[in-house]
Each structure stands twice: as structure tokens, then as C-alpha cells.
Amino acid sequence: MSRLDTATRLAVLGSPISHSKSPELHLAAYEVLGLPWAYERVEIDDQALAPFIESRDASWRGLSLTMPLKQTIQPLLDQVDRIGSLTGAVNTVLFEWGGDAVHRSGFNTDVPGIVRALNAVGVETVRHVHVLGGGATAASAIVAAGELGAESVQVSVRTPQRAESLRPLAAAVGLTFSIGAFDEPHADEPTDLVVSTLPGGAEVPITFDAALRAHAPLLDVAYEPWPTQLGAAWADAGGTVLGGLAMLVHQALLQVRIFAGGDPFAPLADEASVLAAMLAAVGLGADGRPRDGH
Template identity: 75%
Template sequence: MTAELMSERRLAVLGKPIAHSKSPALHAAAYDVLGLPWVYERHEVDESTLAEFVKSRDSAWRGLSLTMPLKQTIQPHLDQIDRVGELTGAVNTVLFEWGGDTVHRAGFNTDVPGIVRALRAGGVDTVRRAHILGGGATAASAIVAASELGAESVLVSVRAPERAAALVPLAASVGLTIDIATFDAARDDAATGLVVSTLPGGVDVPLTFADDLRARVPLLDVAYEPWPSTLGQAWGDAGGVVLSGLAMLVHQALLQVRIFVGGDPFAPLPDEESVLAAMRAAVGLEADGTPVRK
């Protein structure tokens, strides 16, 4: 690593609310293994304060992680966005590249590969049809992730279908047929092979799933606080495979670390398996994304 990277750098996760975020623990674990004296913080920032926060960073800053409600509002403040970020309209990672007093801000979406990697680690390698709950930024990433797992179609359940209209051209662009339905009208069929809930933590899902579906179909609930969620508990009670948002968070954070360290989400880190193991341990996960067995 360069002498510049070995000096103390600052990073942070932004969002509102943000006090619950596990990102500082994940990143601290990674930089400890890598021997980097970097400081990773959390800051409560919303749409009204985002521009000022981003523009006021100095050359000590290496990058930012973004969560709700900022993934779809950061784009105007960036100089470049990666392909997945442009495709989904959602950016969760910003890299600051400094040249003297000038900064180039590059945006990335690591949620899509984070979802794919988390599901594969949990034994989900292929999907024919996915059912996604919610219609926001993470739902967009889940649609692209489903496509990468081989899905042919998706069902999206939302409270207000008109607010999910942007997901229709997105699904078409990755070769998926899409059905958008209200929660009370959504119906699964035998082709459903994955359920992904992108609803906020603590929100009750206004949808009932049959026992046989919960036993057969894996669930990724991107929420992780509080855990288990009502949906995750019901899934586990039926004997189904349940992954919390921590599994996705770990894998997307690993790709963020790749970006912050090497500028490239596709370039593995030095001794990456040890880095990933430390990140999982920091939030109590086994290699398959399930909680550590006590």
C-alpha cells in the first residue's frame, strides 16, 4: 500500500437515523486486519444537509458509506457513478480521490453484489422468480441482484404501486418481467424461489406467507435492528432459511473496503479471507450469514 494510504484517513457512514448502524464496527475490524490507521465514524445527515456535508470534507477524508434516505439523493454531488449505480439510481459508496486541493468524487453501488454474495454464502445460487417487499432504493438493487442470480421475473409488493413505477423499466433493462401489486393483492406461486424484504426494521409486514412457502423459500430481510424481525421470526418458526440484513451489510461493506483501499470494487484485498472473517466476527455471523451459534 502507498504511504498516503498508510497515513490516518477519515471515513463515515451517513444517514438518518444512523445510531443503530453496524458499519463502524465492520470497517474498524477490516482496517485493523489491514494495518491501516483509519477512523470510520457515523454522522446523522438527511437530504437537507447532505450537500454541505459532502462539499465540506477536506483531504483527510477517503470516503463515505450512505444509507437511508441518501442513496437516491447523492448523485448530483458526484463527478462519476459506476454502472450499477446508474442502472439502479442508487449509490451507497463515495470515494474521494484528491489531487492537491481538488477532489474527484466517485459513486458506487455495492448493495447489488452485496446481496448476491450474501445469498450465495447462504446457499442460494440460482433463483427463478423473486418476491420483493418494498419499492425503494434497496428494492432496485434487489431486482438487479435477482437478475444476476438467474431470475426470469419478480413480484414487487408495495403500499402504493405508483411510487414503484421506476422499477418497471429497471426490470426490463436487466431482462426481467415484473409484477407490481399492493400487499393485499400480492400472490406467490410455485415459481417463487426467494423473498427479499427491503422494509425498514421494526415495520410489520402487511402480508401473510403460507407455511409451506416459508419452509421452502429462503428469506433475506435487509433489516437487522431489531432482530429477529417479525417476518424473520415467522420464517424461522416454519423451518425456512433466514438471512438478516447483516449478511448483506457485511458483504457490501467488504466491497466498500476494496473501493476505499484500492479504488476498485473488483480488486481483492490483501489476505481478504482474514478481513472478511474479522468483519463477520464483529457482528456475530457465521460464514453462511447466520448468527454465531452459542
């Protein structure tokens, strides 16, 4: 038998998925924890999701989800945590087995992952946040802005009408909300944090002046390829740049808490060592930024 035939099994699902660094992160964590678990990548689209979920057996402990599955998984779950329900986005599924029956719980670890990644570079509070993009990760960025104490969030998208669903979400977390197209002027909008949820390699249809780039930190959730066009522009202005790998590490740490202990709020045994191993697995330092040579 292969290792995958006998081990507790986990996987990250999405399409495309070959670029995902989740296996490196999770396997580094389970090595520190002494858990001989298997974690793989599986290419799955919306149409294939339900058959895949329904066909899992008791060897499966859980799943990580990336696009385009974060918003389509919920009807297949028995329970969803508060942040998942609020954002409409679930990136983690826990299987709890009782004989042949299974209870499937969904979680959103993207929101605390964003908060923890920003905390690691010294961003503890913000007032005005500018989010690029209007999908599931943008929803998580809005909730994260609320948790960082923000007062307002501005969203830029190609087609503003398609992102109007984010307006009640912003209201639910106490934020004033504005939305506009990428080509609309933004010079008069106060900003002290920019979060880009645009796909890696995408052309950035908006320009930020050098003074803003030097002042306001950037979290660009993309990490392949890196640096992104936006990340390079921020670095050129001497600004604080945080890539998507940092968010990925911190949200994955919370996934490990869920898979190992069933609770995203319960720290792992020797969690500092687990986090250090996960950061090292993708070439990041303690602050979530690339180490020399990476």
C-alpha cells in the first residue's frame, strides 16, 4: 500500500491548483506535530465538487478550498462558522466521522489569516482600507478590515454593479462603504491600507501615486508569480509590501488547528515551532516577508 492508502488524508481543492503551496505548509506543520498525515492537491471545479465531497471515506480528515470553490461549498456542509456565514466564503472543511456517518463543518480562516499576517508586519489598526477586486477574498478582506478597527472601506472593481453584494457585508461589520470602477479617480480618498485580491499575473488597471505607496502598506493576496506588478510598484516607492504567501501561512496555521484539534481558536502544542516551520517551508521570515535569497 502507498502512504495515501493508509494515512489520515487531507487535500487542497481548486482550479487551477498546481501552483498551490498548501501541501508544503501543511506537511511542514504535521512533521513538527509528529502526525504522519498525507496532504495533496486535487484539481476540482464547481461541477465536480459535490461528487468529490460525497465520495470521501473515513480516512479523510478535511479539505482546504481555494477558488472557485469557496462560495459553492456551503450547501454541502452541515455547519458553517460565523465568519464563513458572514462572508459567504468557506476555505476549510472538517470531516468528523461516527461510524459511516460524517458531519461536515465549514470555516473561514482567510479573515484571521489576513489579520495575523498584517499584525506580523506591525499593522495593528487601520482606519481607511482600499480593496481591489470583488470576489470571495475581497469579502474576507472587508471583514478583516473591520476586525482591524477600520471606519471605511473602498472597493475598486471592473464592474461595480457585480460587487454590490459587498455593501451589506460592510454594513454588518460597521464600515462605511464606497464602490467604484478601476478607472474612476481615487486621489481624494483617504487610504492607510491597500488589499489587492486580484489574480496573480493580472494587469493592474489602477495607479496609486508614490506618496500613497510609501505611506500605506500593501497586502497583495497573490503569490504566483511574485512580485506582482502592484507589489513591485510598492517596493519601488519604498513602501511596506506583504505578499499572499504570508496570508496563506497564517490561514493555514488555523486550518492545522482545525484539523488537529477541531478548534481554530485553540493553539497547537509548541505552535511557535509549527509556525516557524511553515514560514521556512515557503522561504519567509517571521514577519512574513521573503528571507534573503528568496
